[in-house]
Amino acid sequence: MTDYAAPSAYASRQRSRTGQIALRWLLYALLCLFALYYLMPLFVMVTTSLKSLEEIRTGSLVSLPRKVTFDAWATAWSGACTGIQCEGLRPYFLNSMMLAIPAVALSTLFGALNGYVIAQWRFKGANLIFSLMLFGCFIPFQVVLLPMARVLGMMGLAGTIPGLIFVHVIYGLGFTTLFFRNYYVSIPNELVKAAKVDGAGFFRIFWSIFLPLSLPIIVVTVIWQFTQIWNDFLFGVSFSQAGTQPVTVALNNIVNSTTGVKEYNVDMAAAIIAALPTLLVYIVAGKYFIRGLTAGSVKG
Amino acid sequence: MTPILDIKNLCKSYGPVEILKDINVSIVPGDFLVLVGPSGCGKSTLLNCIAGLEPISGGDLFIGGRNMTNVSPKDRDIAMVFQSYALYPTMSVAKNITFGMKVRGVDQATQKAKLAEVSKQLQIEPLLNRRPGQLSGGQRQRVAMGRALVRDPKLFLFDEPLSNLDAKLRVEMRTEIKRLHHDLGASMVYVTHDQIEAMTLASKIVVMKGGVIQQIGTPAEIYNRPQNLFVADFMGSPAMNLIPAKAQKNGNGTKIKIDREAGGPLVLTDTNNPDLPEDVILGLRPEDIAEAGYRTGEHVQTANCLVDIVEPAGADTFVVSQLGGKEVTARLHAETKATPGQPLEFAFDLGKVSYFEPESGQRVS
Ligand SMILES: Nc1ncnc2c1ncn2[C@@H]1O[C@H](COP(=O)(O)OP(=O)(O)OP(=O)(O)O)[C@@H](O)[C@H]1O
Ligand SMILES: [Mg+2]
Numbered sequence: 022m023t024d025y026a027a028p029s030a031y032a033s034r035q036r037s038r039t040g041q042i043a044l045r046w047l048l049y050a051l052l053c054l055f056a057l058y059y060l061m062p063l064f065v066m067v068t069t070s071l072k073s074l075e076e077i078r079t080g081s082l083v084s085l086p087r088k089v090t091f092d093a094w095a096t097a098w099s100g101a102c103t104g105i106q107c108e109g110l111r112p113y114f115l116n117s118m119m120l121a122i123p124a125v126a127l128s129t130l131f132g133a134l135n136g137y138v139i140a141q142w143r144f145k146g147a148n149l150i151f152s153l154m155l156f157g158c159f160i161p162f163q164v165v166l167l168p169m170a171r172v173l174g175m176m177g178l179a180g181t182i183p184g185l186i187f188v189h190v191i192y193g194l195g196f197t198t199l200f201f202r203n204y205y206v207s208i209p210n211e212l213v214k215a216a217k218v219d220g221a222g223f224f225r226i227f228w229s230i231f232l233p234l235s236l237p238i239i240v241v242t243v244i245w246q247f248t249q250i251w252n253d254f255l256f257g258v259s260f261s262q263a264g265t266q267p268v269t270v271a272l273n274n275i276v277n278s279t280t281g282v283k284e285y286n287v288d289m290a291a292a293i294i295a296a297l298p299t300l301l302v303y304i305v306a307g308k309y310f311i312r313g314l315t316a317g318s319v320k321g
Numbered sequence: 322m323t324p325i326l327d328i329k330n331l332c333k334s335y336g337p338v339e340i341l342k343d344i345n346v347s348i349v350p351g352d353f354l355v356l357v358g359p360s361g362c363g364k365s366t367l368l369n370c371i372a373g374l375e376p377i378s379g380g381d382l383f384i385g386g387r388n389m390t391n392v393s394p395k396d397r398d399i400a401m402v403f404q405s406y407a408l409y410p411t412m413s414v415a416k417n418i419t420f421g422m423k424v425r426g427v428d429q430a431t432q433k434a435k436l437a438e439v440s441k442q443l444q445i446e447p448l449l450n451r452r453p454g455q456l457s458g459g460q461r462q463r464v465a466m467g468r469a470l471v472r473d474p475k476l477f478l479f480d481e482p483l484s485n486l487d488a489k490l491r492v493e494m495r496t497e498i499k500r501l502h503h504d505l506g507a508s509m510v511y512v513t514h515d516q517i518e519a520m521t522l523a524s525k526i527v528v529m530k531g532g533v534i535q536q537i538g539t540p541a542e543i544y545n546r547p548q549n550l551f552v553a554d555f556m557g558s559p560a561m562n563l564i565p566a567k568a569q570k571n572g573n574g575t576k577i578k579i580d581r582e583a584g585g586p587l588v589l590t591d592t593n594n595p596d597l598p599e600d601v602i603l604g605l606r607p608e609d610i611a612e613a614g615y616r617t618g619e620h621v622q623t624a625n626c627l628v629d630i631v632e633p634a635g636a637d638t639f640v641v642s643q644l645g646g647k648e649v650t651a652r653l654h655a656e657t658k659a660t661p662g663q664p665l666e667f668a669f670d671l672g673k674v675s676y677f678e679p680e681s682g683q684r685v686s
Contacts, residue, residue, distance in 0.1 A: 217393070218401045219421035221395070
């Protein structure tokens with residue numbers, strides 16, 4: 022009995038090994054397919070943006086450019102028309118910068134402070150406030166458009182970049198607070214106690230002890246907020262006016278306002294330019310992003 | 322003298338749970354108060370209340386004669402070593418130690434001098450540039466000590482500051498703390514689980530159980546005259562023998578009858594304590610039971626008991642026998658001839674005896 026069982030067990034093990042290898046290859050193939058699927062649009066965008074209009078008309082969508090030209094990029098950056106003006110994306114790109122950088126910085130800073138208070142200075146109602154802020158994360162933005170427009174009007178910030186910054190800071194706070202609170206809640210409260218005994222006050226403790234600990238979560242928050250704010254269209258289109266539109270709105274205008282022949286290469290180049298900063302942030306800080314999301318408690 | 326620390330009717334609850342109940346403690350400047358008690362009895366909580374890190378639910382707290390009940394920790398002029406060390410993870414050891422001085426605006430030169438002094442004292446000079454994460458438990462503990470010692474506060478609070486050190490270092494640090502206490506004349510509140518630390522360091526011991534103070538007294542009082550069965554059992558190692566017995570008045574003495582394994586009850590005559598209840602628990606420390614002939618004195622009485630176990634421990638030999646249905650440990654000299662299964666004549670020093678009421682557990686004399 023056992024004499025027969027041994028080789029058959031061996032064979033079945035062998036078979037299952039081949040099965041495993043096959044499964045693994047299948048998995049890889051599938052993953053490659055997905056990756057291709059995701060990269061396809063980018064590929065098309067990049068190649069199209071490097072072709073001349075002539076070539077786009079005559080060639081196929083997925084073929085490589087026969088002659089690489091950066092004309093479309095130049096036009097997208099400084100010549101494309103967004104309605105009546107034809108200054109390209111540049112002024113709007115600067116608008117977005119002026120909007121996103123302070124908004125990200127402020128919302129991250131306030132989120133850190135909020136998280137610090139809620140996690141480490143437990144006061145009566147801290148949990149309630151935290152729940153309410155969490156709730157704020159899930160309010161659909163369409164709901165707040167009209168009230169916000171009115172508030173901005175009353176503050177005299179309607180249609181200005183500071184107004185947009187204000188909106189983004191307010192609506193970013195829910196998430197930034199959540200991030201920092203969850204990070205700080207795993208830090209032992211004894212640190213605050215020891216610092217209090219050492220004579221440090223609220224801000225001193227935050228500045229000297231908690232901020233230096235927070236690099237991973239700051240990176241996560243900055244990436245998150247930057248992506249949100251840079252890519253935002255709804256607030257941008259609702260609360261800006263002619264000179265203050267962010268790049269996403271301008272992009273839309275470029276694509277939609279061309280009359281006559283559609284300049285696909287310019288549209289593609291403009292879209293890539295508009296997306297570049299978020300891409301850059303991911304590449305520079307992405308490593309910390311993963312690390313920050315999984316970072317647990319702080320020992321020691 | 323105004324007490325340096327005066328706690329009056331302090332209560333502390335977390336929500337509905339009462340952790341500390343009606344605590345009254347007072348120490349004068351230069352006192353070394355040691356808090357002992359089983360795990361979870363509220364020692365750390367009491368320290369936190371003294372430091373002002375936890376609000377108290379009732380009572381008052383005075384430091385240096387000033388009512389500190391509602392004063393913030395930084396204005397209480399205390400230094401504290403935390404049970405969990407609580408070192409600042411992103412700062413070097415040196416920065417950890419000087420942080421308090423920096424916050425308080427002490428000048429650079431003094432900071433440097435103080436740092437050099439304590440790091441020498443605590444043997445952490447080679448570690449000054451490391452982060453806490455790169456230290457062993459014992460090293461962290463010393464850094465935590467250093468953070469407190471650079472200050473010159475009214476009151477030091479120590480929460481088991483030596484628990485993670487090896488035996489040798491612990492003895493050294495114990496001596497160091499004692500010397501420090503002596504030199505600075507500082508007042509200290511000190512939590513420990515170590516009996517020897519408690520006995521050697523304390524000028525006053527507080528024994529707690531379940532958030533209630535069981536006894537306050539000098540180490541000698543706590544050791545020799547425990548107020549109840551809990552204190553008797555908790556302090557001392559090996560623990561005090563607590564033997565159920567029957568007391569009977571007999572002329573100007575009291576006959577104490579104790580059940581024994583063989584040879585009828587053991588009878589001792591106590592001439593010190595005339596008024597004992599009929600049922601008592603007799604408490605006698607192992608070192609107050611010796612081999613007959615090795616202990617003399619007015620109140621020493623001898624009796625035969627069967628030896629169960631013999632445990633040589635170097636300097637002493639511990640001998641266990643059965644009395645009153647309990648295992649009774651005697652601390653004999655190292656060369657004793659006691660053999661398991663054989664009777665031996667013991668000397669009981671009734672001058673050191675404690676009696677307890679079995680029901681309430683309270684001391685009766
Ligand atoms: N924040 C809190 N909320 C609720 N209960 C708490 C809290 N902190 C401590 N306790 C409880 O208070 C009691 C006393 O805790 P404490 O830390 O003072 O004990 P301890 O005597 O220091 O013990 P150990 O010797 O183990 O350090 C424990 O039962 C603990 O569970
Ligand atoms: Mg404790």
